[in-house]
Amino acid sequence: MxxxxxxxxxxxxxxxxxxxxxxxxxxxxxxxxxxxxxxxxxxxxxGYRKPVSIAALQRKTGLIGLVSADLEGRFALPALIGAENTLGTTNHAVLLTNSRGEPKLERAHIDQMAARGIDGLLVLGGETDARPPIKPNTALGVPIVYAYAPSTDPNDCSVTCDNVSAGAMAIDHLLSHGRRCIVIISGPEHYQATKDRLAGARQAIEQAGIRLAAPVRYGSWREAWGRTATRLLLENDVHVDGIYCLNDMLARGAIETLYDWGLRVPEDVEVIGHDNWAVTATECRVPITSFDNNLQEIGRRAARHLLDAIKGNPHHGTTYIGCSLVTRKSTSA
Incomplete structure (x- = not known):
């Protein structure tokens, strides 16, 4: 003990x-x-934990705790909207806190919310990397659902996006337009999103019986790396007619460099991004075809799973929500 x-x-x-x-x-x-x-x-x-009475634990308060690790809110806000839309119809209110990705702060926030008598807890990550589960004694026995960043415990309930299928869809989209000299520009290699999107892309490449025109270029998630990676490909005389970028910042950088070299998008080279962040995907020289992670649906599904658990019908394992391809002018119609 x-x-x-x-x-x-x-x-x-x-x-x-x-x-x-x-x-x-x-x-x-x-x-x-x-x-x-x-x-x-x-x-x-x-490591003090404020005690909560048994009566407080058993009493339904209508409060749902939501702790986010997303510093910028780019991923958390849409998921929160989806969760609130679902919880609001059942007369639940959300207590929102931000852990800034710090385990100690996350623990403190959860303890404070649990002490107020929340009925359940949504834990929202800032990326799709799996995270350690909340210790049972920390959450004081309330149901927990993990959104976007799944729990490493397969018995927990998690909801995230299907990046593997998105990667395959990106390549299939380029192939359907007759593109065969395809390259991939990626962020850091260690992210789960990178691994999953590449796994799907490689499956589609293999099924098509072709090879990538050049090895995957790993770097940062920033526009500058999209520019640099594309420039290096062109300087090495790699023939390219399709580029799959693993986020929209990379895609914007790739498009700008292609134009600097006198190449047209999409006529000469088609470009696909990921995340469908409007400020990046639409506010650029050529609006970017991109994958939407359907974060609102992730939030809605996580909230529904949590409500089920509160009613005594918990879900287990990871639910994958498909990404949607939003076509714009960086690929052919």
Whole structure:
């Protein structure tokens, strides 16, 4: 059995009274700001968990906790909208916090929400890399569903996008337009999104009986790498008529470089991106054909799974939501 940190432990470590600790943790009474900060920091360092009564745990509050690791909100906001659209019809409200990708902060947010009596918890990642599951004692027994970033525990309920199918669809789209000299420009190799999109693309390439015109070019997710990778291909006299870029920033960089070299998009070279981020995919010289991750649907499905779990019908394993190809002028009609 693990040891539970008590108020006495915190008082001893902070060299204050138990009553002072209680005031700081419950935000009551008059305390100097530095004393309150000291006690809260000591409690966090010791791993203190605020106790919740059995009655509070059993009582349905209509509150759903959502903790996001997405710093920019680019992925979290659409998923949150989808989740709220579903939860709102069932009279549930969402408590939103951002962990900034820091495990300690995530744990603190979850403990605070659980102490308020949430009925369930949505954990939203900023990428599709699998993440460690929430420790059972941390979430105080409420149902948990992982969205976008799946849990590494196959018994947990996770909802994410199907990047493998998207990769295959990208190549098939280029092939359907007669493109055979295809190259792929990627972000960092270690991301799960990179691995999955490439796995799907390679399957489609193999099924078509052709080879990539050049090895996959790995780099950053930034537009500058899209420019550099495309320039290197052209400088090496690689004949290219189709480029699959694993995000829209890369695609925008590739398009700009192709024009710098006197090549037209899509007449000479077709370009496909991924993520369908409007500010990138539409606000450029040639609007980019791109894959939408259907984040709102991921949020909706995760919320429905969570509501099922709250009702005593939990889901297990990972649900994959297909990506949608949004065609624009960077590929032929």
């Amino acid at each position: 693990s040891y539970r940190v008590t108020l006495e432990d915190i008082a001893r470590a902070a060299n204050v009274s138990k009553a002072t600790v209680s005031k700081a943790l419950n935000d009551t009474g008059q305390l100097a700001a530095h004393t309150r900060r000291l006690i809260l920091k000591t409690a966090e360092d010791l």
